[in-house]
Amino acid sequence: MKKLAAGNWKMNGTLASLAEVGALLGDHPKPACEMLLCPPATLIAAMSTAARGSALMVGAQDCHPKPQGAHTGDLSAAILRDAGATHVIVGHSERRTDHGETDALVRSKAEAVVDAGLVAIVCIGETEAQRDSGKTLAVIGTQIDGSIPGGATAASLVVAYEPVWAIGTGRTPTLSEIAEVHSFLRGRLRGLIGSEAEGVRILYGGSVKPSNAAEIFAVPHVDGALVGGASLKAADFGAIVAALSAA
Ligand code: PEP
Numbered sequence: 113m114k115k116l117a118a119g120n121w122k123m124n125g126t127l128a129s130l131a132e133v134g135a136l137l138g139d140h141p142k143p144a145c146e147m148l149l150c151p152p153a154t155l156i157a158a159m160s161t162a163a164r165g166s167a168l169m170v171g172a173q174d175c176h177p178k179p180q181g182a183h184t185g186d187l188s189a190a191i192l193r194d195a196g197a198t199h200v201i202v203g204h205s206e207r208r209t210d211h212g213e214t215d216a217l218v219r220s221k222a223e224a225v226v227d228a229g230l231v232a233i234v235c236i237g238e239t240e241a242q243r244d245s246g247k248t249l250a251v252i253g254t255q256i257d258g259s260i261p262g263g264a265t266a267a268s269l270v271v272a273y274e275p276v277w278a279i280g281t282g283r284t285p286t287l288s289e290i291a292e293v294h295s296f297l298r299g300r301l302r303g304l305i306g307s308e309a310e311g312v313r314i315l316y317g318g319s320v321k322p323s324n325a326a327e328i329f330a331v332p333h334v335d336g337a338l339v340g341g342a343s344l345k346a347a348d349f350g351a352i353v354a355a356l357s358a359a
Contacts, residue, residue, distance in 0.1 A: 113266075113310075113311050113313065113335060114144075114145060114146050115145040115146065115313065115329075115335050115336040115356050115359065116145060116146040116147075116148060116270060116313045116315060116335065116336035116337075116356075117143075117145050117146070117147050117148070117336055117337055117339065117349070117352055117353045117356045118148040118149075118150065118171070118199070118201075118233065118270075118272075118315060118336065118337065118338045118339065118343075119148065119149045119150065119338075119339045119340075119342075119343025119344075119349050120150045120173060120201060120204070120317075120338060120339065120340050120343060121149065121150060121151045121152060121155075121173075121343060121344060122152075122173065122206070122340060123152060124152070124344055125151050125152055125155055125344070126155075127155070127158060129151070129155070129344075130155065130158060130159060130162050132344070132345065132346040132349075133149070133159060133162045133163060133168065133346075134162070135346035135347070135350075136149075136168065136346040136349060136350050136353075137163070137166050137167070137168060139346065139347075139350045140167070140350050140353050140354065140357075141166070141167065142167055143167060143353045143354070143356075143357045144356075144357035144358075145336065145353060145356040145357050146167075146169065146336075147167055147168050147169065147353055148168070148169045148170070148171050148198075148199055149168060149169075149170060149171070149343065149349075150170070150171040150172060150173050150199070150201055151170070152173070153172055153173070153187055153192070153195070156170055156171075156172060156192065156195040156196050156197050157195040157196055159196070160195065160196025160197075161196070169198045169199065170196050170197055170198065171197050171198060171199030171200060171201065171231075171233070172187070172192040172195075172197045172199070172200045172201070173200075173201050173204065174187075174200070174201065174202065174204070174207055174221070175187055175188060175189045175192055175200050175202065175221055175224060175225060176188050176189075176221070176224070177217065177220035177221045177223070177224045178224070179224065179227070179228070188224065188228070189224045189225045189227070189228035189230055190228045192228075192230070193228050193229065193230055197230060198230060198231060199230060199231040199232075199233055199270070200221075200225040200230055200231075200232060200233065201233045201235060201272075201338075202218050202221040202222050202225060202232055202233065202234055202235070202259075203215075203218035203221070203222070203234050203235045203236065203255075203259050204235045204274075205235060205237055205274060205276045205279060206279075209276075214258075215254070215255055215257075215258030215259045216258060218234065218258075218259040219258060219259050219260065219261060219262075222234050222259065222260060222261040222264075222269075223261040223262065225261075225268075226261050226263075226264065226268045226269070231267070231268055231269070231270060232261060232264075232268060232269055232270070233270040233271075233272055233315070233338065234256075234259050234260055234261075234269065234270070234271050234272065235272045235274050235317070235338070236252055236255035236256055236259060236271065236272070236273060236274070237252070237255075237273060237274040237275045237276050237278075237279075237317075237318070238251045238252060238275055238276065238277075239251075239276045239277060240275075240276070240277035243275065243277065243285075248289075248293065249292075249293070249296050252273070252293060252296065252297065252300075253296070253300055256271065256297060256300050256301070256304070257300070257304065260301075260304060260305075263305075264304075264305050264308065264312070265305070265308045265311075266308050266309075266310070266311025266312050266313075267311075269305075269312050270312065270313045270314075270315060271297060271301070271312060271313070271314045271315070272314075272315040272316075272317045272338040273290075273293050273294060273297060273314060273315065273316055273317065274316075274317035274318050274338060275318050277318075278317075278318025278319050279317070279318050279319070279340060280319070280340060280341060281318075281319060282319050283318075283319060284318055284319050284320075284324060284328070285318075287327060287328070287330075287331050290316055290328060290331050290334065291331045291332055291333070291334075294314050294316070294331065294332065294333035294334055295332060295333050297314050297333070298310075298314065298333050301314075313335040313336055314333055314334065314335050315334075315335060315336045315337050315338045316328055316331070316334050316336075316337055316338075317337060317338030317339065317340070319341075320337045320338075320339050320342060320352060321341075321342045321348065321352070322342070322348055322351035322352060322355070325337065325351070325352045325355035325356065326355040326358070326359070329355055329356050329359035330359060336356055337352060337356065339352055
């Protein structure tokens with residue numbers, strides 16, 4: 113399995129930010145891991161052009177579950193593919209919170225991504241209150257059962273475990289807490305999709321930075337990272353790519 117370093121630029125970035133792509137590829141032209149950036153949708157086409165022929169893949173942060181139609185302001189997986197996207201993040205906790213996205217909606221989006229021939233990165237994670245009340249595995253189990261697309265394969269699905277309280281806060285779970293959830297997820301995936309589960313990348317996300325990346329990547333069943341803030345600067349994301357390549 114090739115590990116995956118994925119960056120989520122969220123609502124950050126303009127055409128000028130594409131200078132980071134040149135810097136990233138200059139320092140890491142052929143990393144041992146896969147490398148993906150998910151900029152705002154407006155930058156997908158330009159970033160894809162900038163990354164053409166390189167090791168960098170470009171993805172989107174969300175999509176509509178339908179392939180086309182009267183949905184003003186939305187983007188389908190096919191439209192994103194046409195712009196150059198190879199992956200789509202679905203079910204990020206910010207979308208679950210800001211837009212009330214349910215597991216059922218997340219699954220329908222993930223199915224649309226896979227139907228369009230792209231890779232779905234399905235995000236799940238517990239809130240701080242859920243962790244404090246000992247519900248982490250129950251919450252994660254319900255989310256994975258409800259969110260992953262039917263017939264998912266190792267090639268079409270990536271799972272990102274992102275504790276909501278760790279996103280953008282500088283706080284992370286302990287390494288043993290990350291290990292517990294990732295090993296639980298591998299087992300749950302086996303129950304859902306059988307032997308395909310062994311090849312599904314399970315990413316950790318939540319305040320990954322150059323200073324903590326190597327220790328997180330040494331945790332069993334951590335197959336890469338989904339990185340928010342630290343993906344905006346080529347130097348930081350590149351250091352995370354290097355740590356994953358060495359893991
Ligand atoms: C994220 O939003 O997916 C994320 C992990 O953010 P950060 O790395 O900034 O915590």
